[in-house]
Amino acid sequence: MTKCNSSVGKTPSLISIVFLLGQLMMITLQTADAQIGVCYGMLGNLPPQRDVVALYKQYNIRRMRLYDPNQAALTALRGSNIELILGVPNDNLQTIASSQANANSWVQNNVRNYGDVRFKYIAVGNEVQPGESFAQFLVPAMRNIQTAISNAGLGNQIKVSTAIDTKGLGVSYPPSKGSFKSENRALLDPIIRFLVENRSPLLVNLYPYFSYKDNTGAIRLDYALFTAPSVVVQDGQLGYRNLFDAMLDAVYSALEKASGGSLEIVVSESGWPTAGGTATTVDNARTYNSNLIQHVKGGTPKKPGRPIETYIFAMFDEDRKNPELEKHWGLFFPNKQPKYPINFN
Numbered sequence: 001m002t003k004c005n006s007s008v009g010k011t012p013s014l015i016s017i018v019f020l021l022g023q024l025m026m027i028t029l030q031t032a033d034a035q036i037g038v039c040y041g042m043l044g045n046l047p048p049q050r051d052v053v054a055l056y057k058q059y060n061i062r063r064m065r066l067y068d069p070n071q072a073a074l075t076a077l078r079g080s081n082i083e084l085i086l087g088v089p090n091d092n093l094q095t096i097a098s099s100q101a102n103a104n105s106w107v108q109n110n111v112r113n114y115g116d117v118r119f120k121y122i123a124v125g126n127e128v129q130p131g132e133s134f135a136q137f138l139v140p141a142m143r144n145i146q147t148a149i150s151n152a153g154l155g156n157q158i159k160v161s162t163a164i165d166t167k168g169l170g171v172s173y174p175p176s177k178g179s180f181k182s183e184n185r186a187l188l189d190p191i192i193r194f195l196v197e198n199r200s201p202l203l204v205n206l207y208p209y210f211s212y213k214d215n216t217g218a219i220r221l222d223y224a225l226f227t228a229p230s231v232v233v234q235d236g237q238l239g240y241r242n243l244f245d246a247m248l249d250a251v252y253s254a255l256e257k258a259s260g261g262s263l264e265i266v267v268s269e270s271g272w273p274t275a276g277g278t279a280t281t282v283d284n285a286r287t288y289n290s291n292l293i294q295h296v297k298g299g300t301p302k303k304p305g306r307p308i309e310t311y312i313f314a315m316f317d318e319d320r321k322n323p324e325l326e327k328h329w330g331l332f333f334p335n336k337q338p339k340y341p342i343n344f345n
Contacts (some may be wrong), residue, residue, distance in 0.1 A: 007150075007327040018159055024175060024265050024288055028172065029033045029162065030342065032039040034142070035064060035296045035297055035307045035309050035310055035343040036061070036062075036063065036065070036292075036293050036296065036306060036310055036311070036312065036344055037062070037063025037064055037066060037083070037085070037309075037310070037311040037312070038056070038061050038065075038267075038310050038313075038314065038331065039060065039064075039065040039067075039310045039312065039313045039314045039315065040052060040064050040065065040066055040067075040314070040315045040316075041314045041315070041316070041318050042073075042145065042318070043066075043318040043319075043320040043321050044069065044316055044317060044318035044319045044320055044321075044327075044334055045296070045320075045334055046316050046318075046334050047071050047334065047335075047336055048072070048077070049070065049073040049076040050072075050076040051336065052076070052315065053073070053077055053080055053082070055332070055336055056080075056081070056082055056248045056261075057080060057255065057313075058317075059344055060089070060344050060345060061082070061087075061136065061344050062081075062082060062083060063082065063084070063225060063309075063311065064077070064082050064083070064085070064116055065084075065085040065087070065123070065268060065311045066084060066086050066087060067126065067271075068088075068089045069085040069086060069087075069106075069109070069110035074110065074114050074117055075114075077115050077117045077118075078114065078116045078117055079249065080117075080118075081118060082118060083118045083120045083147060084117060084118060084119050084120055084121075084211075085121045085122075085123050085203070085268065085311065086110065086111070086119055086121070086122055086123065087119060087122075087123045087126060087163075088106070088122065088123065088124045088141065088145065089124060089125075089126075090125050090128060090132075091128060091134070091179075092141075093124070093125055093128075093134045093137040093138055093141045094097070094134055094141075095138045095199060096124075096137075096144055097137035097138075097140035097141040097144060098132045098137075099144075100144050100147060100148070102144070103141070103145050103147065103148045104108075104146070104148045106148070107145065107148035107149060107152060108148075108152075111149070111152070111154070111158070112152055112154075113333045115173040118142060119154075119157070119158045120158065120159070120202065121158065121159050121160070121161055121200075121266070122142050122149065122158060122159075123161060123162060123203055123268065124138065124142045124145055124161070124162050124165045124280045125132055125138050125141070125158060125162045125164050125280065126162075126205075127140075127164065127165045127345060128162065128164075128187070128327035129187075130184050130186065130187045131168070135187055138162060138187070138250060139190045139194060142160055142161075142162060142191070142194055145160050146160040146194075149208060159198070159199075159200040159201065160200055161195060161200045161201055161202060161203050161266075162191060162202075162203065163203035163204070163205055163268045163269070163274070164188070164191075164203070164204055164205070165204075165262060165345065166204065166205075166206060166211075166247060166250075168180050168181055168184040168188060168271060169181070169251065169254055170182065170184075171250075171254075172246075172247065172250040173233075173239070173248035173250070174233060174235035174236075174240075174245070174246075175209060175233075175235050175245075175247075175250040175252075175253055175301075175302065175344060176235050176236060176238070176241065176249075176253055176302075177250075178249070178250030178251060178253030178254040178255065178257075179253070179254045179257050180250070180254045180257075180258055185258065186280070188258065189258060189259075192255065192258050192259060192260040192263070193259070194261070194334065195263055196260060196262055197259070200324060200330065201263060201264040201266045201309075202255070202260070202263050202264070202265050202266070203265075203266050203268035204248075204251055204266070204267055204268060205249075205267075205268055205270070205313075206244065206247055206248060206263050206267050206269070206270050207241040207269070207270060207271070208243040208244050208247060208270070208288075209224065209271070209272050209279075209288070210225045210239065210243075211224070211243060211274065212224040212243065212278075213278045213279065213329060214227065215311075216279075219243065220232065221279060221284075222342040223241075223242060223243050223282060224242075224243045224288070225242075225287045225288050225291065226241075226242045226244065226273075226287070226288065226291035226292065226295055227240050227291070228242060233246055233315070234299075238301035238302060239301065240301060242271070242295070243294065245301060248265065248267065248308070249300050249303070250271060250300055251265060252265065252300075252303065253302070254307070265297035265308075266309045266310075266311075267296070267308060267309065267310040267311065268311050269311060269313040269314075270272060270306060270311070270313060270317075271285075271288070271289060271312050271313040271314065271329050272284055272287075272288035272289060272329075273325055273329050274328045274329075274330075275286065275324075275325075275327075275328040275330040276323070276324040276325035276326075276327060276328045279326040280325070280328065282339060283340075284339050285339070286339075286340040286341070286342065289312055289331065289342060290342055290343070292310065292312065293312075293342070293343070294307040295308075296309075296310045296330065312331065313329050314329045314330055314331070314333060315330060315332055316330040316331075316332050316333070316334055317329070317330035317332075317333060318330070319334075322332060
């Protein structure tokens with residue numbers, strides 16, 4: 001706060017102090033509430049990138065996930081103040097892992113050249129599975145991108161991570177028993193060590209929809225949609241009223257058993273489709289996503305009172321995807337009209 005001008009002998013009025021505190025509180029609340037981003041996939045006949053960024057701003061969506069460094073999208077994001085997860089595609093991992101120079105070039109071309117874009121995370125790879133050919137390149141690529149980010153003086157601003165799915169959980173019920181499959185540990189353990197060393201979060205694509213779809217006899221729909229009226233799963237002292245929290249806490253429990261208890265999780269994808277499969281209705285999608293936006297302002301039973309940074313999948317329907325279910329996850333139609341009313345505040 002600036003000092004008052006002693007030549008006139010005035011002190012700040014009580015009204016001005018109250019106003020300033022009110023402004024600071026408003027900023028704090030807005031920051032605390034800004035937990036939701038939306039994933040921007042491009043496998044469809046979609047509007048120009050500048051129009052998409054304008055749509056994010058129109059609906060007060062303050063965070064975006066991009067799956068590759070699309071130059072038109074990055075250009076459109078300049079000066080927008082939208083925080084960004086930028087992806088390194090899986091098919092780039094070998095090239096980036098093979099030399100530091102390649103990683104340096106990637107960071108120069110896609111990050112440093114866009115100094116007025118608010119990069120928050122670099123997601124090196126997405127849902128890389130242990131048996132895939134490029135799995136061996138994942139952690140070396142993460143290390144090289146981290147070195148390039150650090151050498152650019154951006155290490156405190158941009159965190160390097162990767163996005164995993166929940167297929168790697170061998171046990172997920174009850175949440176306190178969560179653990180990773182033994183056959184996945186050779187891939188996951190080096191990722192966890194890297195994240196702990198660099199104090200980066202783990203990105204997790206987390207879908208109650210698929211758990212419900214594959215277990216409709218055992219999982220209630222209201223438990224998946226955040227609408228259960230009371231505790232559905234009691235896990236020791238912790239009670240779970242929704243599947244999202246149970247799945248997320250199962251991953252936290254698995255991390256604790258793999259020397260990753262200090263890690264934070266960012267939910268890098270979650271959503272509900274409107275067509276193409278079991279329980280895929282507009283009403284269910286609206287219910288899930290609207291409740292998700294409100295729910296992540298708090299925490300889980302295991303991590304109470306800690307907002308959960310979460311990215312809804314996805315901004316648009318993507319008609320170039322298969323199978324049919326994959327086409328219908330959008331909050332918006334390609335003509336930029338919302339499928340259903342939703343409030344991101």
